[in-house]
Amino acid sequence: MRGLLATMGRELRGYFVSPLGWVVATGFLFFHGLSFQTIVDYLNDPRAPAAMTPLDFFFGGTLFYWLALLFVAPVLTMRLLSEERKTGTIEMLLTAPVTEGQVVLGKYFGALVFYLFLWLPTVIYALLLARHLPLDWGPVAASYLGTLGIGALFLAVGTFTSALTRNQVVAAVGSFALMFLLFLPAFLEFLVNDPAIRDAVQYLNLYQHMDEFSKGIVDSRRLVYYVSVSALFLFLTSRALAANKGR
Amino acid sequence: MLEAHDLTRRYGDFTAVDDISFTVGEGEILGMLGPNGAGKTTTIRMLTGFLPPTRGEVRVAGHDLASEPLRARRQIGYLPENVALYPEMRVEEYLAYRARLEGLGRAEAKRAIGEVNERCLIEEVRRQIIGTLSKGFRQRVGLAAAILHQPRVLVLDEPTVGLDPKQIIAIRELIRELGQAHTLLLSTHILPEVELLCQRVIIIDRGRIVDQGTPDSLHERWRGNSLVRLALKGDPADGEEQIRRLPGVLAVRRDPAVAGRYAVEGGREADLREPLFRLAVERGWVLLELAEERASLEDIFVRLTTRDVVAEGAVDEPREETVAAAAGGPEAAARPAEPAGGEEVPS
Numbered sequence: 078m079r080g081l082l083a084t085m086g087r088e089l090r091g092y093f094v095s096p097l098g099w100v101v102a103t104g105f106l107f108f109h110g111l112s113f114q115t116i117v118d119y120l121n122d123p124r125a126p127a128a129m130t131p132l133d134f135f136f137g138g139t140l141f142y143w144l145a146l147l148f149v150a151p152v153l154t155m156r157l158l159s160e161e162r163k164t165g166t167i168e169m170l171l172t173a174p175v176t177e178g179q180v181v182l183g184k185y186f187g188a189l190v191f192y193l194f195l196w197l198p199t200v201i202y203a204l205l206l207a208r209h210l211p212l213d214w215g216p217v218a219a220s221y222l223g224t225l226g227i228g229a230l231f232l233a234v235g236t237f238t239s240a241l242t243r244n245q246v247v248a249a250v251g252s253f254a255l256m257f258l259l260f261l262p263a264f265l266e267f268l269v270n271d272p273a274i275r276d277a278v279q280y281l282n283l284y285q286h287m288d289e290f291s292k293g294i295v296d297s298r299r300l301v302y303y304v305s306v307s308a309l310f311l312f313l314t315s316r317a318l319a320a321n322k323g324r
Numbered sequence: 325m326l327e328a329h330d331l332t333r334r335y336g337d338f339t340a341v342d343d344i345s346f347t348v349g350e351g352e353i354l355g356m357l358g359p360n361g362a363g364k365t366t367t368i369r370m371l372t373g374f375l376p377p378t379r380g381e382v383r384v385a386g387h388d389l390a391s392e393p394l395r396a397r398r399q400i401g402y403l404p405e406n407v408a409l410y411p412e413m414r415v416e417e418y419l420a421y422r423a424r425l426e427g428l429g430r431a432e433a434k435r436a437i438g439e440v441n442e443r444c445l446i447e448e449v450r451r452q453i454i455g456t457l458s459k460g461f462r463q464r465v466g467l468a469a470a471i472l473h474q475p476r477v478l479v480l481d482e483p484t485v486g487l488d489p490k491q492i493i494a495i496r497e498l499i500r501e502l503g504q505a506h507t508l509l510l511s512t513h514i515l516p517e518v519e520l521l522c523q524r525v526i527i528i529d530r531g532r533i534v535d536q537g538t539p540d541s542l543h544e545r546w547r548g549n550s551l552v553r554l555a556l557k558g559d560p561a562d563g564e565e566q567i568r569r570l571p572g573v574l575a576v577r578r579d580p581a582v583a584g585r586y587a588v589e590g591g592r593e594a595d596l597r598e599p600l601f602r603l604a605v606e607r608g609w610v611l612l613e614l615a616e617e618r619a620s621l622e623d624i625f626v627r628l629t630t631r632d633v634v635a636e637g638a639v640d641e642p643r644e645e646t647v648a649a650a651a652g653g654p655e656a657a658a659r660p661a662e663p664a665g666g667e668e669v670p671s
Contacts, residue, residue, distance in 0.1 A: 079425075087410075087421050090417075091412070165404065168369075168408065169408065171373070172373050172374050174394045322374060322376060
């Protein structure tokens with residue numbers, strides 16, 4: 078546990094003292110600010126559909142959300158393990174009295190906490206809305222839960238590819254490709270006729286998931302999906318780390 | 325305290341380390357000597373748990389590295405060959421991080437950091453960012469981090485590589501000091517380091533242990549024929565001839581550069597200094613220089629790790645071997661004299 082906390086603390090601190098962390102945070106907030114502003118402008122127009130709330134759109138309803146996620150997760154995770162391997166600090170880490178699992182989880186949770194930190198300021202948008210109209214906090218909480226779940230999934234994928242290479246760019250591109258693969262069912266759903274396959278695709282459709290969350294529907298199957306696939310990737314990461322020992 | 329049994333590491337068809345076994349006793353300083361690429365770092369990585377061996381086992385303070393990895397690793401302090409640190413961290417942050425990785429509590433870590441700061445003389449750079457440190461300081465920070473948790477075994481892989489002479493002396497001083505409190509395994513390709521610091525030496529070449537023993541016993545075993553260096557004033561005409569006639573003299577070589585200087589070779593156990601002195605007195609020669617030369621560990625090392633010279637029978641039949649080696653021309657003969665060369669030239 079101490080090993081986990083130690084690596085997590087160092088990783089987290091790394092985001093805050095490196096320019097990368099702040100560049101990502103700035104870009105992330107800029108994008109989401111733009112997204113929020115656009116959504117509010119759009120819904121202020123009398124011609125807009127009446128059934129939608131701004132946060133419906135904000136969480137997963139626009140391309141902003143998914144682009145930001147698909148961009149941020151690889152960038153946050155790309156250096157986690159590849160950099161340690163490149164500089165050789167991995168040798169110190171793996172000869173310290175900590176397990177590979179602790180190292181992997183420490184780094185993963187470091188990235189996850191920073192990811193949550195990125196989302197933190199967006200709570201202001203909800204607060205802003207609450208000042209002007211009655212806001213149901215249930216869907217808001219569900220949206221953040223979904224955002225956490227999908228983020229956890231993507232970051233686990235990124236941690237995995239980071240363990241496979243010394244090159245951060247390769248790690249980032251690899252994780253982007255894998256994440257895109259996980260997002261693919263969102264496109265496929267419309268192209269499948271077979272009802273059984275369509276069910277399966279729907280189960281994996283992250284876009285659909287966020288749509289539910291933003292309406293306040295928390296389906297435990299979604300959470301099981303995120304947690305189990307994240308766990309699988311983290312397990313693979315620690316295996317990859319062990320297999321690459323000494324190299 | 326540190327035991328290696330039949331350690332072997334293969335990379336495909338290439339065997340980097342071949343069946344190496346040795347133990348380092350409690351409080352001992354063992355030197356691991358070998359040319360670059362001999363398998364020192366591979367061996368050390370297997371000892372510290374970074375590289376799983378193809379075959380063989382490692383025990384650290386009684387703990388098997390494969391079955392009790394965390395317990396075994398806790399007893400090891402390791403300074404890798406290329407001391408890799410996090411360049412963006414401050415020295416004290418790094419040490420605090422390492423202390424946490426080693427499982428030290430907050431108060432314990434604070435005390436340990438204070439102590440290693442003092443021992444490794446890094447107090448002055450405590451607040452500095454690691455990326456801005458000189459190589460010497462980085463090495464010291466690496467050492468400080470390796471001893472933070474008071475390991476019983478300290479493994480140092482080429483600790484003085486890339487340092488300037490002043491830094492080398494400082495690090496050696498520190499290693500000597502650490503050797504008093506820890507069991508120490510020191511890998512190096514620098515010979516004086518081993519002669520200076522180690523109680524016992526294993527010589528590794530091409531993944532195998534080619535010889536081991538105390539520096540003295542290695543000298544004893546590999547010293548070969550005795551050699552006396554002699555300088556006569558005015559280079560007497562019959563000098564060489566007269567020396568050659570002395571009983572016990574096997575060969576005489578003139579120094580082609582300086583007139584009147586000779587290298588006189590005798591049997592393994594012979595000491596030719598006295599007969600040479602008496603001869604000089606008898607003939608009325610003025611003796612400018614008379615010195616016995618011993619094969620340095622460096623010569624032994626070169627001979628052990630240079631292919632053709634290492635024959636199985638080398639120990640049993642030293643004569644031919646050494647004559648052949650000594651006859652390797654002025655260069656080969658001059659090498660042992662190098663450290664004192666500066667003083668000899670004026671004569």
